[in-house]
Amino acid sequence: MHFAWSALSIVVLVVAWQGAASFADPRLLPGPGRVGATLVGAALEGSLFTNIGITLARVLASFILAMTIGTAIGIALGRVWLLNRFFDPWLILFLNLPALVVIVLCYIWLGLTEAAAITAVAINKIPNVAVTLREGGRALDRDLLEMASAYEIGRWKTLRHVILPQLTPYFMGAIRSGLALVWKIVLVVELLGRSSGVGFVIGSAFQLFDVSTILAYALAFVFVIQMIELLILQPWERRLNQWRR
Amino acid sequence: MAAMTGLEIEIAHKSYPPLGSTPMRRIFEGFHLSVDPGAFLCLLGPSGIGKTTLLNMIAGLDTDYSGRIEFGGTAKPRMAYVFQSPRLLPWRTVLENILLPLPSTEAAQRTALDLLASMGMSDTKNVYPERLSLGMQRRVALARAFAIEPDVLLMDEPFTSLDEATADRLRDLLIGMLVRRPATVLFVTHDSRDAIRMASRIIALSGSPVRAVKDISVGLSQGERQDKGAIEAFRGRFLAQVQ
Numbered sequence: 001m002h003f004a005w006s007a008l009s010i011v012v013l014v015v016a017w018q019g020a021a022s023f024a025d026p027r028l029l030p031g032p033g034r035v036g037a038t039l040v041g042a043a044l045e046g047s048l049f050t051n052i053g054i055t056l057a058r059v060l061a062s063f064i065l066a067m068t069i070g071t072a073i074g075i076a077l078g079r080v081w082l083l084n085r086f087f088d089p090w091l092i093l094f095l096n097l098p099a100l101v102v103i104v105l106c107y108i109w110l111g112l113t114e115a116a117a118i119t120a121v122a123i124n125k126i127p128n129v130a131v132t133l134r135e136g137g138r139a140l141d142r143d144l145l146e147m148a149s150a151y152e153i154g155r156w157k158t159l160r161h162v163i164l165p166q167l168t169p170y171f172m173g174a175i176r177s178g179l180a181l182v183w184k185i186v187l188v189v190e191l192l193g194r195s196s197g198v199g200f201v202i203g204s205a206f207q208l209f210d211v212s213t214i215l216a217y218a219l220a221f222v223f224v225i226q227m228i229e230l231l232i233l234q235p236w237e238r239r240l241n242q243w244r245r
Numbered sequence: 246m247a248a249m250t251g252l253e254i255e256i257a258h259k260s261y262p263p264l265g266s267t268p269m270r271r272i273f274e275g276f277h278l279s280v281d282p283g284a285f286l287c288l289l290g291p292s293g294i295g296k297t298t299l300l301n302m303i304a305g306l307d308t309d310y311s312g313r314i315e316f317g318g319t320a321k322p323r324m325a326y327v328f329q330s331p332r333l334l335p336w337r338t339v340l341e342n343i344l345l346p347l348p349s350t351e352a353a354q355r356t357a358l359d360l361l362a363s364m365g366m367s368d369t370k371n372v373y374p375e376r377l378s379l380g381m382q383r384r385v386a387l388a389r390a391f392a393i394e395p396d397v398l399l400m401d402e403p404f405t406s407l408d409e410a411t412a413d414r415l416r417d418l419l420i421g422m423l424v425r426r427p428a429t430v431l432f433v434t435h436d437s438r439d440a441i442r443m444a445s446r447i448i449a450l451s452g453s454p455v456r457a458v459k460d461i462s463v464g465l466s467q468g469e470r471q472d473k474g475a476i477e478a479f480r481g482r483f484l485a486q487v488q
Contacts, residue, residue, distance in 0.1 A: 149306060243335055
């Protein structure tokens with residue numbers, strides 16, 4: 001039933017798109033048919049998969065980097081009052097720093113390299129992860145931490161069995177908002193300083209006024225991100241939450 | 246059998262800092278307690294006078310005091326703590342909870358499974374704790390404590406909020422476990438019947454700072470401890486004015 005509604009909603013959107021396209025200049029707003037043909041063309045030629053693959057690899061690399069560093073910072077700030085007191089202004093600064101500024105500075109300082117691209121995306125995401133995980137760090141159950149300490153189970157087991165499971169909801173929140181944010185920033189990074197990936201293709205299409213390619217790549221990438229949500233994140237979350245009543 | 250561990254407790258000073266309008270509270274002032282190896286010591290007293298604080302200091306969870314706590318026999322005894330609430334990890338199964346303080350070995354696995362079997366809980370080993378009744382959760386907490394084969398067992402009102410029949414079964418279970426695997430027990434309670442039923446020695450605590458107002462050794466036989474009348478008689482004789 002839920003699926004039927006989603007399908008209907010998408011069909012209505014496509015019909016509306018077709019309707020709008022039939023009134024517009026086809027160069028400005030190509031209809032679903034033309035975009036579909038561009039998509040199939042790019043897929044057959046192989047460039048669609050190569051570029052999406054490259055972009056996904058960049059998303060994954062910067063995402064893992066940002067989640068790891070952001071989680072560590074977040075837990076530390078949530079647990080140690082003094083650290084939080086001191087670093088809070090830094091966090092606010094980085095939260096409000098425009099993505100574009102970070103990207104441009106990384107390219108200037110590190111050169112037009114892959115490392116600069118991934119660092120720039122990660123720096124954009126780290127403050128968000130840290131803020132979310134800081135809340136999780138503050139909300140840790142003291143009783144269970146005392147239990148872990150009384151039984152002397154050690155740091156690693158405490159982290160793995162006591163702390164991380166409590167952070168799961170915060171972690172999933174950071175991953176959700178993170179995925180949406182990171183892939184958008186990756187496209188900008190690619191547009192500005194890479195010669196491959198979805199962002200680069202969209203940049204070239206912009207030069208050529210090729211709206212059909214822009215829409216084809218955008219739709220393909222949205223589809224891929226949605227599949228990650230449905231096929232990886234949701235089953236994973238269900239598994240993590242199976243202990244809940 | 247391993248050498249038993251006694252305790253020598255000397256708290257020179259322990260206080261809680263003032264909080265809002267409440268003034269500073271002196272909990273312990275020159276408090277001394279010595280516990281024989283293998284004793285089952287019940288600390289009896291009203292809520293809020295510092296019994297839990299004392300256990301936390303012994304367990305090393307609270308280090309903000311002046312004084313010393315020494316363990317006879319071993320420098321660092323194995324210590325288990327059964328808290329007032331079960332404090333199980335809700336995201337780990339019963340078996341995983343019992344395995345938590347153990348090294349990850351085959352032998353540990355066997356120990357945990359044996360414990361569950363001896364408590365009649367084998368069928369719950371893959372269940373998440375929140376799906377169990379409170380009585381069962383307390384049983385798991387007890388199993389976790391015995392899993393590490395403790396020299397010293399700290400228990401903080403471990404049988405509260407249970408119906409009388411369930412609490413009684415747990416008391417029998419505890420005594421049974423201690424027969425098989427003796428340990429020095431410090432058992433905190435506000436229920437003198439609880440104390441008389443199990444303890445070899447009862448210390449009644451009172452006041453602020455805390456003093457031991459009574460120190461009684463309980464010489465009842467196992468049979469008498471099962472007998473409600475005998476317990477009431479003992480209570481009348483020794484503890485009437487305390488509780």
